[in-house]
Amino acid sequence: MKNIFLLYIPPSNHEAMVHYEDTIRKKVTPDRIYRFVDQNLRRQLDSVFDGRQIAVWGSRDSPANRAKFERMVPGDEILIVEGDTIKLLGKIAATTVNRDLSRELWQNLQGNIVDGWDLVYFIANPVEINLPFKEFCRLLNYADNYQLRGFSIVGPDK
Numbered sequence: 001m002k003n004i005f006l007l008y009i010p011p012s013n014h015e016a017m018v019h020y021e022d023t024i025r026k027k028v029t030p031d032r033i034y035r036f037v038d039q040n041l042r043r044q045l046d047s048v049f050d051g052r053q054i055a056v057w058g059s060r061d062s063p064a065n066r067a068k069f070e071r072m073v074p075g076d077e078i079l080i081v082e083g084d085t086i087k088l089l090g091k092i093a094a095t096t097v098n099r100d101l102s103r104e105l106w107q108n109l110q111g112n113i114v115d116g117w118d119l120v121y122f123i124a125n126p127v128e129i130n131l132p133f134k135e136f137c138r139l140l141n142y143a144d145n146y147q148l149r150g151f152s153i154v155g156p157d158k
Contacts, residue, residue: 003076004154005068005092007057011083019106020057024080024088024126027053028105033122036101041094044074048093048124055090055126058102058117059151068153069095069119078123079136081148086131090123 009016022028030051034042045054057080059065072095080088102116137146140158 001156003071003073004158005072005076005078006148006152006154007059007078007080008148008150008152009080009082015108017082020080020082023105024055024057024123027055029053032104033101036098036104037096041096044094045122048122054093055123056105057121057123058106059119059121060116061097061118065119065151068151069097069121071153072121078121081133084133086129086133086136088123088126089129090126093122093124095119095121 009020011017030045030049030053033045033054033056037045059069072092074092074094076092078088078090078092079086080090097118098120099116099118101120102118105120106117133148134144136142137144140154142158
């Protein structure tokens with residue numbers, strides 16, 4: 001059974017919105033990524049993306065995020081939610097825990113050094129869908145007042 005991951009980006013988080021534009025909407029050239037990954041991951045990415053630009057995102061390496069991230073496998077679905085709208089649907093192509101790649105892709109816009117987004121996932125077939133999150137909640141029988149936060153996974157009962 002495939003997992004469905006939800007990633008919430010608050011519209012007020014300017015840094016996340018800039019990085020979303022840079023690494024999801026515009027995507028990243030393979031050479032920017034390949035300098036920081038081993039040959040096995042490079043081959044895996046090549047087999048999926050065939051030299052095309054790659055949509056990539058990362059999450060903070062907290063215990064809660066790590067537990068979800070470790071369940072993520074190629075073929076799982078990911079939905080990126082901005083505010084009250086699901087903006088993007090994609091499939092997980094590969095994952096890596098990679099501090100150097102995180103620093104390359106998501107430099108802190110404030111100038112101060114903080115923890116990076118080291119739990120990195122590569123997204124195949126990203127499609128912008130602009131679906132109201134309320135519709136998703138209704139389909140999966142979530143409560144009307146369900147508040148999505150951060151990085152989460154849809155329960156297997158849903």
